[in-house]
Amino acid sequence: MIQVNRERYEIVEEKREGFNEEAFIGRFSDVLEKYDYIVGDWGHGQLRLRGFYDDNHEKATFDTKISHVADYLYEYCNFGCAYFIVKRMEFVEGEEAPPRFDGSSANTLKLKRKFSATKEETQDEQ
Template sequence: MSNQEENKVKVRHAPADVVLVSPEFVVINQLKYRVVTNYRNALDSELLKLKFDPFLDKYDYLVGDVSSDKLRLKGFFKGTSNKINLDKRVETIEDYIYEYLNPGVAFFVLESLTPKKIKVPARNKKRHNEQPVKKTNLTGKVAEKTTKRRRHSFVIKKRDTSES
């Protein structure tokens, strides 16, 4: 295998449409983002074009870090809803940068300016301990059981202790 084949990025989706409008704004797949931070000029449209997955469209903030000419992206949500994991909230971006990125690595933070409506799937309101109620026929005769139940009884006998 040659070096060119090893360095080739495996893409599992179509390349994104990335347009750097200005140093403060970027458009990715017709969604507008504001550049919050571009530390060490990390925002590279070519790397972003290859790495951006449409799955990331749902996030309000994107953090990308470039290490060894490879881009890693992570998404974060606005809000404090209990449905959002703590590690996916916007308040934890700074913690993520300090804990998960190498010191001095180039990174960028993008804020989505396109409002999104996330559909939350409807949950089944039936609780696990609720049972459906069966109708009973109170006017009819009581059905007799066709199988007879054997009744067992136990008798405890005293031991004969007399000597014979």
């Protein structure tokens, strides 16, 4: 199980060891939270993510239905590329949702300090 922001995902398919948690979290965008499935494929060393809905989802169009993911992989991905499909999991009733980074300035400042400290430590080691 993978957790990004408040959403949890489980890997439902993986080809050629295509899933890399660090890369997935790094490329993840809030826009993808609305989708039921996320497909990640590798091309030229870069991970591309695309969202898909369950077939019976009201917002699903022909191209965004999970039943057409094979067409997407065939038409838009490099032949034989490594890829994975993750499915968004629902929270169980009574389970507390994890906190979400809200982008407030206090949280941003903490993140900046953390990364600044890491950069300084790296420079000191050299």
